[in-house]
Amino acid sequence: MKKEYLFAPGPTPVPPQALEAMARPILHHRTGKFREIFKEISESLKEVFQTSNQVLIFGSSGTGAMEASIVNVLGPGDQALVINGGKFGERFLDLCKAYGIEIVEVPVKWGTAVNAQAVQQRLAQPGHKIKAVYATLCETSTGVVHDIEALGRVVAETNAILVVDAISGLAADQLRTDAWQVDIAIGASQKALMVPPGLAFASLSPKAWKTVEANPRKVFYFSFQLARKALEASESPFTPPVSLLMALRETLKMIREEGIDKVVARHADLARRTREGVRALGLELYAPDVSSNAVTAVKIPQGIDGSLFVKRLREGYGVTVAGGQGSLKGKIFRIAHLGYCNTFDVLTALSSVEGALNDLGFSCEPGKALQAALQTFETTH
Amino acid sequence: MKKEYLFAPGPTPVPPQALEAMARPILHHRTGKFREIFKEISESLKEVFQTSNQVLIFGSSGTGAMEASIVNVLGPGDQALVINGGKFGERFLDLCKAYGIEIVEVPVKWGTAVNAQAVQQRLAQPGHKIKAVYATLCETSTGVVHDIEALGRVVAETNAILVVDAISGLAADQLRTDAWQVDIAIGASQKALMVPPGLAFASLSPKAWKTVEANPRKVFYFSFQLARKALEASESPFTPPVSLLMALRETLKMIREEGIDKVVARHADLARRTREGVRALGLELYAPDVSSNAVTAVKIPQGIDGSLFVKRLREGYGVTVAGGQGSLKGKIFRIAHLGYCNTFDVLTALSSVEGALNDLGFSCEPGKALQAALQTFETTH
Numbered sequence: 001m002k003k004e005y006l007f008a009p010g011p012t013p014v015p016p017q018a019l020e021a022m023a024r025p026i027l028h029h030r031t032g033k034f035r036e037i038f039k040e041i042s043e044s045l046k047e048v049f050q051t052s053n054q055v056l057i058f059g060s061s062g063t064g065a066m067e068a069s070i071v072n073v074l075g076p077g078d079q080a081l082v083i084n085g086g087k088f089g090e091r092f093l094d095l096c097k098a099y100g101i102e103i104v105e106v107p108v109k110w111g112t113a114v115n116a117q118a119v120q121q122r123l124a125q126p127g128h129k130i131k132a133v134y135a136t137l138c139e140t141s142t143g144v145v146h147d148i149e150a151l152g153r154v155v156a157e158t159n160a161i162l163v164v165d166a167i168s169g170l171a172a173d174q175l176r177t178d179a180w181q182v183d184i185a186i187g188a189s190q191k192a193l194m195v196p197p198g199l200a201f202a203s204l205s206p207k208a209w210k211t212v213e214a215n216p217r218k219v220f221y222f223s224f225q226l227a228r229k230a231l232e233a234s235e236s237p238f239t240p241p242v243s244l245l246m247a248l249r250e251t252l253k254m255i256r257e258e259g260i261d262k263v264v265a266r267h268a269d270l271a272r273r274t275r276e277g278v279r280a281l282g283l284e285l286y287a288p289d290v291s292s293n294a295v296t297a298v299k300i301p302q303g304i305d306g307s308l309f310v311k312r313l314r315e316g317y318g319v320t321v322a323g324g325q326g327s328l329k330g331k332i333f334r335i336a337h338l339g340y341c342n343t344f345d346v347l348t349a350l351s352s353v354e355g356a357l358n359d360l361g362f363s364c365e366p367g368k369a370l371q372a373a374l375q376t377f378e379t380t381h
Numbered sequence: 382m383k384k385e386y387l388f389a390p391g392p393t394p395v396p397p398q399a400l401e402a403m404a405r406p407i408l409h410h411r412t413g414k415f416r417e418i419f420k421e422i423s424e425s426l427k428e429v430f431q432t433s434n435q436v437l438i439f440g441s442s443g444t445g446a447m448e449a450s451i452v453n454v455l456g457p458g459d460q461a462l463v464i465n466g467g468k469f470g471e472r473f474l475d476l477c478k479a480y481g482i483e484i485v486e487v488p489v490k491w492g493t494a495v496n497a498q499a500v501q502q503r504l505a506q507p508g509h510k511i512k513a514v515y516a517t518l519c520e521t522s523t524g525v526v527h528d529i530e531a532l533g534r535v536v537a538e539t540n541a542i543l544v545v546d547a548i549s550g551l552a553a554d555q556l557r558t559d560a561w562q563v564d565i566a567i568g569a570s571q572k573a574l575m576v577p578p579g580l581a582f583a584s585l586s587p588k589a590w591k592t593v594e595a596n597p598r599k600v601f602y603f604s605f606q607l608a609r610k611a612l613e614a615s616e617s618p619f620t621p622p623v624s625l626l627m628a629l630r631e632t633l634k635m636i637r638e639e640g641i642d643k644v645v646a647r648h649a650d651l652a653r654r655t656r657e658g659v660r661a662l663g664l665e666l667y668a669p670d671v672s673s674n675a676v677t678a679v680k681i682p683q684g685i686d687g688s689l690f691v692k693r694l695r696e697g698y699g700v701t702v703a704g705g706q707g708s709l710k711g712k713i714f715r716i717a718h719l720g721y722c723n724t725f726d727v728l729t730a731l732s733s734v735e736g737a738l739n740d741l742g743f744s745c746e747p748g749k750a751l752q753a754a755l756q757t758f759e760t761t762h
Contacts, residue, residue: 001639001647003396003723015384023404258382266382342384344729351728351755366755371748374732 007349008322009140009168009295011190011197012339015254018195018247026242034242035234037249042231044252047260048170048193049185049203051177056227058200059241062167062188063091065200068222069134069163069184070095073208075217079104079129081122081160083114083151087141087325088165092134104130110327111142111297113290116150123158131211132161132183138169141325143297143334144287145173152181161208167191167200171255172267172294172338183208189244192267192294194251194339198241204228267293270337270346273373277350278335280372281357281364286332295322295336304360306330312359317352346373388730389703390521390549390676392571392578393720396635399576399628407623415623416615418630423612425633428641429551429574430566430584432558437608439581440622443548443569444472446581449603450515450544450565451476454589456598460485460510462503462541464495464532468522468706469546473515485511491523491708492678494671497531504539512592513542513564519550522706524678524715525668526554533562542589548572548581552636553648553675553719564589570625573648573675575632575720579622585609648674651718651727654754658731659716661753662738662745667713676703676717685741687711693740698733727754 006013027034038057045055058064070092074080080101082092085108096103106122108114119133133155138145148164155162161183166175170185171192177185182205189199204212204224212224220226221238230237255263271293275285278298286297300306306323307330313319322334335349350369357364387394408415419438426436439445451473455461461482463473466489477484487503489495500514514536519526529545536543542564547556551566552573558566563586570580585593585605593605601607602619611618636644652674656666659679667678681687687704688711694700703715716730731750738745 001635001644001721001723003721003725005725254382263382340382340384342382344384344386344732347728347732347751348725351725351751354755367748367752370728370732370751370755374735374747374751 002318005319005348007335008320009334009336009338014196015194015340017250021246021250022243029240029242039234041245041249044256045201048255049177051203053203053205054231055201055203056224060200061197062200064222065186065202066165067095068202068224069186070099071217071219072212072224073132074101075215078131081130081133083108083135086110086139088136088139111287113144113146116154120154130160132163134163137164137166137175138173138292138294140168142287143292143295144290145292149180156181161211168294169292171263173292174264177203192339195244195247198244270341273346274335274337277369277373280369294338295334297332297334299332301362304362309356309360312356313352317355319352383699386700386729388716389701390715390717390719395577396575396721398631402627402631403624410621410623420615422626422630425637426582429636430558432584434584434586435612436582436584437605441581442578443581445603446567446583447546448476449583449605450567451480452598452600453593453605454513455482456596459512462511462514464489464516467491467520469517469520492668494525494527497535501535511541513544515544518545518547518556519554519673519675521549523668524673524676525671526673530561537562542592549675550673552644554673555645558584570629573720576625576628579625651722654727655716655718658750658754661750675719676715678713678715680713682743685743690737690741693737694733698736700733
């Protein structure tokens with residue numbers, strides 16, 4: 001008998017309340033009833049983003065909102081400063097390239113976090129046309145969380161705006177959008193928001209709106225201005241993914257009940273337990289000092305085939321984790337503790353890792369990781 | 382954030398395949414399509430019951446089929462031998478009393494299993510009118526599994542038939558209906574069959590049918606003869622619980638794929654792990670030598686309030702276990718490892734028990750039970 005467990009950093013498990021909501025008959029999106037729901041969702045998203053700004057909603061994956069943050073912000077001749085420390089820093093580069101935007105790259109060694117001073121120095125150089133700094137909250141490919149607060153301080157001193165891909169980090173890592181002076185924060189549904197993929201979000205500060213309004217480039221589906229205008233009437237400019245929004249309404253209720261700070265604290269607790277467990281097995285963390293609360297990257301031990309290990313977890317234990325991407329392929333595995341996740345899930349993940357490692361000849365004392373993870377066990381409720 | 386876990390000995394968790402099947406539009410039950418499905422289900426049930434007899438299906442809880450096994454079998458003036466070692470032995474007594482049937486009780490100390498010789502001796506006494514012996518496979522209230530094979534040998538030598546309440550035991554404890562000469566075996570949907578409550582089953586041997594056919598008492602909804610007649614046309618005599626049957630079709634597919642002997646072996650493995658874990662905490666099993674694979678009864682340790690403990694598990698950890706019933710109220714708790722359940726579930730159950738005991742002042746070393754449960758951990762897939 002096979003039960004399936006999803007410990008990949010997105011999509012994450014969807015709670016039953018949200019699954020139930022998606023099973024309901026479809027509401028039409030141009031009705032008063034739907035507008036009320038849409039308004040409720042957009043208000044609740046503000047709490048998750050910790051912002052007083054409107055949060056725009058797009059029917060797309062997170063990359064759609066990342067694209068929006070490029071095309072709405074940057075016109076011909078503008079420069080983008082892109083902090084690149086992994087696969088999702090690279091995605092901003094790819095987007096800039098696709099639109100012919102000149103890139104000022106701040107490369108960051110994979111597995112480390114950006115130094116805000118490096119960004120400050122680059123912005124202080126004369127003669128550039130950098131209109132926006134593109135950063136990542138949680139770099140999903142390495143499990144690194146970047147110091148957005150420090151970047152916010154640096155960028156706020158300039159005319160540039162700070163754009164943060166918070167897709168996998170939102171509601172798992174702390175993100176105080178307004179307090180940290182983040183101008184555009186980007187999220188998506190399939191991470192800590194516990195909804196299937198298909199919704200992306202962007203909040204814009206007044207400073208960001210000024211940049212957007214001054215940008216001569218015209219866009220349509222991903223237009224921030226069209227989305228804002230529709231949102232003023234509690235609507236979406238185009239047909240929205242109605243059933244996903246119904247699910248989101250339920251998960252936002254859950255987040256509101258728990259409270260955003262407690263949601264983040266829970267993720268921090270699960271991340272800590274996972275790391276204590278993994279260390280107890282003699283495994284090495286990939287980014288021990290700058291680890292995100294969303295996902296833990298672990299080095300594949302010497303002598304173990306990384307792809308075989310991930311395959312063994314899936315086929316032998318019904319457990320899905322993520323392998324390494326790009327240059328880390330076969331070298332790390334990534335366990336998410338993200339979204340609809342508690343201490344019991346961490347125990348499941350760790351015991352499956354113990355089992356699969358043993359299966360492949362890397363000897364683990366059964367239960368050792370679990371004992372380490374539980375050393376400070378208390379209810380998470 | 383609260384996730385809910387069901388470790389009570391029924392109802393048990395329903396796998397997603399079955400939940401999906403229940404979400405489909407209702408089929409009409411007097412159609413060729415439904416008859417095909419009904420036939421498929423009744424054939425699959427034979428494998429689960431390990432019988433070549435037809436398995437009758439009733440739209441009721443398990444008690445409905447227990448009642449059927451009384452009213453179809455026993456007429457005015459007949460005697461019933463009832464083996465009574467717990468709440469569900471008592472249920473047969475209550476049913477007999479309701480119908481004015483004379484009872485020959487073989488009382489069994491709670492927490493112990495019946496001695497087949499005691500039954501043999503009682504049946505050997507002259508002058509009785511015992512037409513049926515009522516036994517329990519797994520006595521859910523105490524977690525005791527009774528030796529049905531031995532009872533089968535004893536009863537087969539007489540004119541009486543052997544009726545076994547296998548409701549919570551079926552597919553968790555071994556039950557070889559034909560090989561063990563069980564005349565009527567009774568099951569229900571909400572245990573190891575992994576379907577919500579609402580379906581009950583009864584298989585009848587040729588010897589049982591003779592007794593039923595000779596019984597002058599007339600019944601209707603629970604009539605074995607009406608159910609058999611309808612089943613010959615792949616139908617149910619009355620409107621059946623269609624959506625539950627759709628779910629059952631899916632879970633029977635799962636059981637067929639795993640194989641009934643492997644399903645039973647998995648339950649034995651989970652039971653063993655649970656007991657090793659519980660013992661490692663210094664807790665005492667209620668029925669260590671005759672424990673069912675379906676449920677483990679554990680003595681509440683000295684100084685702990687049993688009801689508070691069960692409440693703490695539910696409210697603090699989202700974990701539902703069962704407390705004690707009748708004279709065992711407050712004295713034991715019962716963890717089921719039943720149905721859609723694997724080793725990871727056992728770890729969840731044990732860690733919640735550790736947590737709740739600690740919360741109430743009974744000191745447990747965190748992770749100790751889990752380590753014990755995992756000593757021989759291998760994939761259950």
